[in-house]
Amino acid sequence: MRFKLKFSVTLLAVSLCTVLFAVDAQAKFKARDDNFSVDRDDNLIENLRDNDKDEGDIISITLPGQSPATFSDTFTVTRSQGATLTVNKGGSMTFDPRDDTEYAGLTNGQTSRIEFFYTVQKRRDPRKTKRARVRITITGVDPLVPVVANDRDGPRYTLLSNQVYQLPVSILDNDTNADFVSQIGVEVDGVNSEPFYLCKVRANG
Numbered sequence: 001m002r003f004k005l006k007f008s009v010t011l012l013a014v015s016l017c018t019v020l021f022a023v024d025a026q027a028k029f030k031a032r033d034d035n036f037s038v039d040r041d042d043n044l045i046e047n048l049r050d051n052d053k054d055e056g057d058i059i060s061i062t063l064p065g066q067s068p069a070t071f072s073d074t075f076t077v078t079r080s081q082g083a084t085l086t087v088n089k090g091g092s093m094t095f096d097p098r099d100d101t102e103y104a105g106l107t108n109g110q111t112s113r114i115e116f117f118y119t120v121q122k123r124r125d126p127r128k129t130k131r132a133r134v135r136i137t138i139t140g141v142d143p144l145v146p147v148v149a150n151d152r153d154g155p156r157y158t159l160l161s162n163q164v165y166q167l168p169v170s171i172l173d174n175d176t177n178a179d180f181v182s183q184i185g186v187e188v189d190g191v192n193s194e195p196f197y198l199c200k201v202r203a204n205g
Contacts, residue, residue: 106140
């Protein structure tokens with residue numbers, strides 16, 4: 001009689017543990033929303049699965065107004081304006097807004113935002129999937145001021161009037177934060193035409 005009672009209690013305990021384990025395993029599989037921020041002249045590197053629960057792989061990315069894009073290893077998309085988003089199945093994400101012509105115009109205090117969704121699949125049970133939203137805020141920064149320097153130490157050339165020349169020199173090499181020349185003048189017999197040249201800031205600041 002004692003043996004039967006002890007066996008029943010043990011069986012009940014095992015069954016209870018099995019139920020609790022099953023409930024706990026189900027509760028652990030979650031995909032939580034993410035919110036990130038990055039300056040327009042910086043590169044964002046994060047992991048989308050850091051705040052999720054249980055093991056799983058990302059199997060698709062859904063962009064606004066589009067159908068889910070499935071992938072087996074890495075997903076990459078580039079906006080028409082230039083920003084690039086890369087996500088791999090393990091959750092690693094890189095978002096690079098530095099070459100984006102739209103974000104290049106954001107100054108201090110201005111922001112823009114992109115949003116997408118990802119779907120994660122449970123490794124131990126591929127039938128189970130979860131979906132989460134990702135929001136990335138791109139913040140503006142003050143543009144860098146171009147600094148130009150005189151170019152007096154380089155090679156000298158004798159040019160004839162009414163001729164077109166292509167010279168193997170760059171007048172921007174000793175400048176800072178300068179991307180291209182917007183105006184150029186000519187020095188004739190020591191007399192300068194104004195301005196010599198003005199430089200504009202790079203599109204990415």
